[in-house]
Amino acid sequence: MTEMQREVLKIAMPWLFMAVFLVVWEIACVACQIPEIILPRPSRVFEVFVQRFDILLRFCWDTLWTTLIGFLIAIAGGLLLGLAIGASPFVYSGLYPLLIAFNAIPKVAIVPILMIWVGVGALPAVITAFVISFFPIVVNVATGLATIEPEMRDVLRSLGATRTEILTKVGIPRAMPYLFASLKVAITLAFIGSVISETVGGNRGVGFLMLSASARNDAPTTFAGLFAIAIMGVAMYAVCALVEKRMTRWAFRGEIVT
Numbered sequence: 001m002t003e004m005q006r007e008v009l010k011i012a013m014p015w016l017f018m019a020v021f022l023v024v025w026e027i028a029c030v031a032c033q034i035p036e037i038i039l040p041r042p043s044r045v046f047e048v049f050v051q052r053f054d055i056l057l058r059f060c061w062d063t064l065w066t067t068l069i070g071f072l073i074a075i076a077g078g079l080l081l082g083l084a085i086g087a088s089p090f091v092y093s094g095l096y097p098l099l100i101a102f103n104a105i106p107k108v109a110i111v112p113i114l115m116i117w118v119g120v121g122a123l124p125a126v127i128t129a130f131v132i133s134f135f136p137i138v139v140n141v142a143t144g145l146a147t148i149e150p151e152m153r154d155v156l157r158s159l160g161a162t163r164t165e166i167l168t169k170v171g172i173p174r175a176m177p178y179l180f181a182s183l184k185v186a187i188t189l190a191f192i193g194s195v196i197s198e199t200v201g202g203n204r205g206v207g208f209l210m211l212s213a214s215a216r217n218d219a220p221t222t223f224a225g226l227f228a229i230a231i232m233g234v235a236m237y238a239v240c241a242l243v244e245k246r247m248t249r250w251a252f253r254g255e256i257v258t
Helices: 003-032 042-051 053-087 089-104 107-118 122-146 150-158 163-201 205-215 219-247
Strands: none
Touching (some): 042 053, 042 219, 053 122, 053 219, 089 122, 107 163, 122 163, 150 163, 163 219
8 A cells, every 4th residue: 555545545534434423323313213302313413504504603603712712711821830830849739739629620510600700601601611621731731841851951950051941942842742732632622611601501602502402302403513513623623733743743753643
């Protein structure tokens, strides 16, 4: 098999597996005569997706921009706090247990509190997306800084490098692969946070659309919303993977597995 054939097969494999999954789903629904209210056929979901594309697009846009705002804030805050934790053992010992305790709190329990504080709307979704995607960014950046070998630090100090120079010239570049690995996880978590907020008490977004459809026993529209979230998540994951491949190519001898 040539290199070009391998690349074509690599691109085609996800689509092939998805097609097989949808065909099996369709056949199972027809063969078992599963009611549409329980599990609609993929063809029916696609039909609703096309018929209500304008509505889905409007609600998807609401979810997308709240997710991206929360995600970008999480990147900025997570990068700064991760640098602080990774650079100072005192900050690490002081803040890391608090971060773990905060991350253990179910985020769905935070949404009602946010709605008391800031009301119903887009802001709770932005905050929830930030909160749920913040932790993996902090942990990975701090881990990247903490993995600098003590021998390398000693050599750099013997050459006259200051602590700040070690952090900026060695620590941050070393943490970049960890950062981008966390971003691919964090963007999918950010969508989960936004949809949770929209479902619990929002008045816009795909989560609100799905909640309204489920209240009407409209399973095809609910599944169309799930498909829309999946498409947005895969698209943003691909963007993060592309940026990772361009920004951290030097860190990998072989091919980046995404």
